[in-house]
Amino acid sequence: xxxxxxxxxxxxxxxxxxxxxxxxxxxxxxxxxxxxxxxxxxxxxxxxxxxxxxxxxxxxxxxxxxxxxxxxxxxxxxxxxxxxxxxxxxxxxxxxxxxxxxxxxxxxxxxxxxxxxxxxxxxxxxxxxxxx
Ligand code: MN
Numbered sequence: 001x002x003x004x005x006x007x008x009x010x011x012x013x014x015x016x017x018x019x020x021x022x023x024x025x026x027x028x029x030x031x032x033x034x035x036x037x038x039x040x041x042x043x044x045x046x047x048x049x050x051x052x053x054x055x056x057x058x059x060x061x062x063x064x065x066x067x068x069x070x071x072x073x074x075x076x077x078x079x080x081x082x083x084x085x086x087x088x089x090x091x092x093x094x095x096x097x098x099x100x101x102x103x104x105x106x107x108x109x110x111x112x113x114x115x116x117x118x119x120x121x122x123x124x125x126x127x128x129x130x131x132x
Contacts, residue, residue: 004028006050007029008031008051010043010053011053012035017035019111036060037061039060045075050079051121052079054082054101057085063084067101080103081101085104086106
């Protein structure tokens, strides 16, 4: 049996954390939560998740700063990190990818797209390379 993949959700919005946990646990993943970027970096170092969803706008430490910290640490630099963003302007996707995120998911989160995105990032490298 395949080991359960661990997903860390870093998000200050509680409703969104609850929604993501619900969908991801239903998909068979182990879900960890953090409420801001600093907590998220600590949790990533401690738990070594397979994938991280990182809100961009958060108190204490924003998602872009937290991502930079993860990328600068050899222990966490290879973890896939997906930005959670409500940005909808043209060019936002490019900016998010330029910051070093592997992909992004717009809010409000599309609960049908979420499992698909997770599968692609965790299990299908070629498909990911094509769209990132
Ligand atoms: Mn936020």
